[in-house]
Amino acid sequence: MMDKRAAEFLYACSSPAFERKSLERRHSRSTMCIRQSKYAGAVQNDQYDTSKMKHKDEEDRRSYVLLDYHACPEYLKDNEYIHSHYRAGLTFRQALTSLFRWHNETLNIWTHLVGFMLFLILTMSAVLEEGNMEMIARNTSDGELSLNISKHCLMGSILRDADKTVQQVTTRRVTRWPFFVFMCGSMFCLLASTLCHLFTCHSHAIASLLLRVDYAGIAVMIVTSFFPPVFYVFQCEPAWAWLYLTAISTMGAATLGVILAPALQNGIYRSLRALLFMALGLSGFIPAIHGILRNRGETVMPVTVGLELGMAGCYILGTCIYMVRVPERWKPGCFDLGGHSHNIFHVMVLGGAIFHYRAATLFLEWRETKGCM
Numbered sequence: 001m002m003d004k005r006a007a008e009f010l011y012a013c014s015s016p017a018f019e020r021k022s023l024e025r026r027h028s029r030s031t032m033c034i035r036q037s038k039y040a041g042a043v044q045n046d047q048y049d050t051s052k053m054k055h056k057d058e059e060d061r062r063s064y065v066l067l068d069y070h071a072c073p074e075y076l077k078d079n080e081y082i083h084s085h086y087r088a089g090l091t092f093r094q095a096l097t098s099l100f101r102w103h104n105e106t107l108n109i110w111t112h113l114v115g116f117m118l119f120l121i122l123t124m125s126a127v128l129e130e131g132n133m134e135m136i137a138r139n140t141s142d143g144e145l146s147l148n149i150s151k152h153c154l155m156g157s158i159l160r161d162a163d164k165t166v167q168q169v170t171t172r173r174v175t176r177w178p179f180f181v182f183m184c185g186s187m188f189c190l191l192a193s194t195l196c197h198l199f200t201c202h203s204h205a206i207a208s209l210l211l212r213v214d215y216a217g218i219a220v221m222i223v224t225s226f227f228p229p230v231f232y233v234f235q236c237e238p239a240w241a242w243l244y245l246t247a248i249s250t251m252g253a254a255t256l257g258v259i260l261a262p263a264l265q266n267g268i269y270r271s272l273r274a275l276l277f278m279a280l281g282l283s284g285f286i287p288a289i290h291g292i293l294r295n296r297g298e299t300v301m302p303v304t305v306g307l308e309l310g311m312a313g314c315y316i317l318g319t320c321i322y323m324v325r326v327p328e329r330w331k332p333g334c335f336d337l338g339g340h341s342h343n344i345f346h347v348m349v350l351g352g353a354i355f356h357y358r359a360a361t362l363f364l365e366w367r368e369t370k371g372c373m
């Protein structure tokens with residue numbers, strides 16, 4: 001015989017409400033189990049991913065061994081006076097992270113990367129200024145800035161003069177494209193050089209491709225440097241401007257054709273390549289002398305000539321240092337991590353580009369003020 005409490009319990013267990021609760025309990029238990037197992041899986045996965053990443057980092061670090069000159073592959077043996085800290089056979093990821101580690105290319109990379117960023121900022125500020133001036137010109141021509149002030153008022157006459165000056169300046173603005181051609185050429189050269197020094201350690205195929213891009217960058221920078229001075233100095237005699245610009249562009253293409261020839265890719269032709277680039281740059285003396293003779297009385301000329309001589313001095317001195325490989329020639333192995341000829345050459349190239357940038361802005365401002373009489 002069942003007592004009353006046992007009967008009530010059996011009744012409650014058989015009721016739909018009990019079954020539902022029991023099901024819910026089981027469901028929540030199983031959900032919790034699934035959640036726990038998922039969490040455990042996620043934790044395991046996370047641990048797996050983290051350990052995989054750590055392992056990869058360790059692998060990168062372990063495999064990132066800097067080599068001595070004699071242990072290097074032949075294609076990286078460019079300067080026998082630099083004895084150690086060579087990178088070779090790195091993956092792209094390793095090469096990219098090597099940007100933040102010391103080796104014999106660290107300063108070569110950073111000198112031109114900083115230069116590229118500087119020229120990028122200068123170009124962007126010039127583009128913004130150009131946009132603002134165009135807006136002023138548009139507003140002025142629409143009459144939005146015209147000053148509606150009494151003719152008898154002194155302040156009104158001053159403001160009318162200012163308005164007239166703004167209108168003269170905005171209508172006389174000379175084209176900026178030669179200036180932007182130079183800025184783009186400089187940025188291309190500095191970026192190509194940065195990428196070349198960063199990734200040549202990957203493989204021979206990548207190194208020979210990037211070296212060609214680097215040479216192309218140098219030729220482009222030399223040719224585009226001619227555009228602002230030649231264009232603005234001879235703007236009122238466009239036949240001369242186009243003659244000189246066509247001549248230097250053709251010579252640049254020919255120089256590049258010679259330099260990129262497969263027969264000249266060997267390291268022993270480094271001096272010949274440097275001399276060809278120097279000759280291309282020195283060909284600028286012809287339009288320079290012509291321009292100086294035509295504008296003898298102009299006050300801008302002594303300043304710009306001084307700046308252009310500063311640029312030429314930087315390039316010539318930098319190229320000579322690059323060719324003779326000093327100071328590392330005097331103390332082999334002592335300048336492996338910094339201060340060697342290629343570092344100095346890069347700083348000189350950047351210095352020359354900054355001198356030329358200043359000269360280009362002065363030529364532009366001068367032509368804008370002077371116009372074509």
Ligand SMILES: [Zn+2]
Nearest residue numbers: 108193342346
């Ligand atoms: Zn370089």
